[in-house]
Amino acid sequence: MSSKLRITGMATGLDVDTAVKQMLKAESAKIDKVKQAKQIFQWQQDLYREIVSDLISLRSTYFDVLKSDTNMLSKNNYAAFETSSSDNTIATASASTGAVSGKYTVKVNQLATSASITSNSIIVDRTSNIISPSDWEGKRIKFNDMEITLSSTLNSVDDIVNDINSKITAGSMKGKVQVSKITDGANTYIKFEALTTENIKITNVDSVADLDVVSGKIINPSLSTKLENLGMTDAAGSFKFTYNGSTVSIDNISNQSTLGELIQSISNKTSGNVTAKFSELTGKFELRTTSTGGSTAINLDSGTTSSLITALGLPEDFTIKNGQDAKVDITPPGATSPTSVVKSSNIFTIDNVSYNLTQADSAKTVDITVTFNAQKAFDKIKAFIDKYNEIVEKINSKIDEKKQYDYKPLTDDQKSEMKEDEIKKWEEKAKEGLLKNDSSLQNMLYAMRNAFFQSVEGAGITLKDLGLSTSSDISQRGKIVFNSSLGGEQKLKDMLATRGEQVAKLFMQTSSKQPTYSPDLTQTQRESRNSDQGIFQRINDILQDYVRTTRNNSGKKGVLIEKAGLKGDFTEYNNLITKQIQAKDKIISDLTQKLADKEEKYYLQFSKLETAMNQLNSQSTWLSQQLGMSTA
Incomplete structure (x- = not known):
């Protein structure tokens, strides 16, 4: 119904509002019927969504x-056994159907390991042993783009350190790098320390003998360091290695590539069977097979570019370790002596008992208890x-x-x-x-x-x-x-x-x-x-x-999602029932407009009646007045 303020029935004495309401009763009933149908859809949607929530x-x-x-799609939840370990840091186990209950004594003599190649540190952390400080007099060194020229009078390593630090402090590298003296027995060194995470390149401009660095090498390398700044002098090179009988060759490696990009290329080329990583803490580069066991092996191929080998800290004395098998002694329930077991992995199953070895300690035995419990x-x-x-x-x-x-x-x-x-x-x-x-x-x-x-x-x-x-x-x-x-x-x-x-x-x-x-x-x-x-x-x-x-x-x-929708999902407002509700809303809107139009029409008609009655009353009053004057 309209919210307009109307003053009606003054001339006719009729209850116009009630009359109009009665005349619109059939139209209002139509709207109520559609609203009831809409409400049913809403209730149905709520019921469906409640069931959907239960099923999800x-x-x-x-x-x-x-x-x-x-x-309940995991086999472990059907095992009628419970297991416990006397030392979870060394070995744990789980048991499945067919396992024998009792105590298993386990001694881990050796863990299975992967094969690896580990470089020397490629961090520029110190000079060679300084024998003659005078060799540094008047020499030039660059830190990034800042070049310093050392004093012409240097009588000790302390003089070198103080001179370099004073020139760093006075220049653009202030707060970014510093040097200090290290004494180790009879040897004395200068230590370089980067004070920020940004790449800081050191260049031995005048080839100071004790400053044993490749020109343009980064002091604190990271994954974002270019291979060029690690010492790769070739514009392009190759990295080749063999693992578990497979040969990998990564060619056309640019010295403008970063260390992180090289590592990603190795991972991609081996489909994850070999992981490469670089530790910014130790400065060491490593290749490691993901598989373990005595049959795993990894070796650097002679086809690798020599300057790239140097850049990665892989000179002739780098460390190669082949994989090894796990070696464990197991004494099952009822046995008086252990059985020696050799496995290529630290996780394996024997007689329906699955073992997980985490630490080797040949001086210690671990008791693993398997208990039957179907409950x-x-x-x-x-x-x-x-x-x-x-x-x-x-x-x-x-x-x-x-x-x-x-x-x-x-x-x-x-x-x-x-x-x-x-x-x-x-x-x-x-x-x-x-x-x-x-x-x-x-x-x-x-x-x-x-x-x-x-x-x-x-x-x-x-x-x-x-x-x-x-x-x-x-x-x-x-x-x-x-x-x-x-x-x-x-x-x-x-x-x-x-x-x-x-x-x-x-x-x-x-x-x-x-x-x-x-x-x-x-x-x-x-x-x-x-x-x-x-x-x-x-x-x-x-x-x-x-x-x-x-x-x-x-x-x-x-x-059910398509039918009723799911709250928080795209279907909350895009589903079959919501579309039916929206269709009812459209009908209700149309019927409401028709009702308003009819209401306006009826009030207009009553308004005209009021006008006519006012005119009639006016005429009646005038006539009465005229008749009264005539009689007088």
Whole structure:
């Protein structure tokens, strides 16, 4: 209704506002009907989003690789064993199905290592031993672009240090570099220290013999230092080395390239099988294989440019270390003497016990205790089933809920006549049955029920072998329960203890036919994937189909996301139900405008009536006056 201030009925005595309201009742009813339809869509959207939230929570809790303790797609969560180590700093272990309970005594004699090449330090940190300070008299040295000429009278190393520092302080390098004297036994040196992180280049202009640096070398090299400033005199060169029988050749390396760029080229060329790094702390350049073991080896090739070798601190006496195997003595439960084990890695599995060696100490033994405990794995499986059943029950209740046709969304006029608790109770009834027989939810529940009871190729067991079946209560269809006639909870515990490997396969086995989930698989590909993947893998696929936030090749997200949207996602305002709500908003806007137009029309008509009545009253008054005068 219009908010205009009107003064009506003065001449006619009519209740114009009430009359207009009654005349517009049919139009207002149309608007209320569309608003009620809009409200139903909004309630449906809220119900869908609540279910979406539950499904996303289920998936993020039980199918997230980052949540190792609850990830039901991880084999570790089906192991009926717990392990402990008497010294975690030396060795730890985990056990899977088939392991023998008891105490394992472990002595780590040697860790497996990778092969490496380590250079000498390429930091310009000191001069050679200074024998004759007079050799420095009148000589020129440059720090970046600042050239200094030393005094013509230098009687000691202290004189050299003081002279250089005074000239640095007086010039552009003040606060950026300094020198100091170092005495080591009978030898005396001058130490160069950069006071900033910027590259500081030192140049021996007059070839001072004790200043044993390549002209133009950086004092404090970093990854951003050019190879030229490390001493690579060739404009271009090659870096070649051999690792584990493979030869790597990086050609046309410019001396204008940085140390960081060379390191990145090595990583790219070896596909990460060799890591190169430079320590700004030690000034050492290193190549190291990522693989470990006695068969790993790395060697610098003679094809490497000599000036590049010098620039990287790799003269003839650089260090090469071939890899070595891990050597460990293991005494299993019941054995009286250890067995010597040699492995190429510090992480390995023997007899279903996985060892992780972290430190060698041949003088110390570590006790690793493996304890059988099926309860822990059972609890994790049961926790998932309970949460799954909770969601299935909730969805079933919405699908089966009877619609209350007598309870429609309240209009504004109806709400104004009711108390708050009355409104709440009414709307609770009005929301019932809004998802009754919803096809999307029915299809999802059917797919999940089928996921549990379709056989898993290669598992060797079925759900019934674990004492599990669907509920016999028709109102709880799809819920997974422990069936006492099949052995109940104890059956699953027994199977975890005796056939744990098969239990794990039944639930989390990855498909060998279609290993990776994709929303764009054909129906045939989906059936092939489902045939040999575990039950929980199937459930994860279904959850992705319905609440996936990534798009398929057609640009679509999960079924329920597309229908109702997800808060915080692009679909929050771009989904099927929101579009239906927007369509209702357009109808409401159009009807409201029509109502306003009619209201204005009716008030105009009553206004004309008021005008006519005023004229009639005026005429009547005049006539009465005339008749009165005539009588007089």
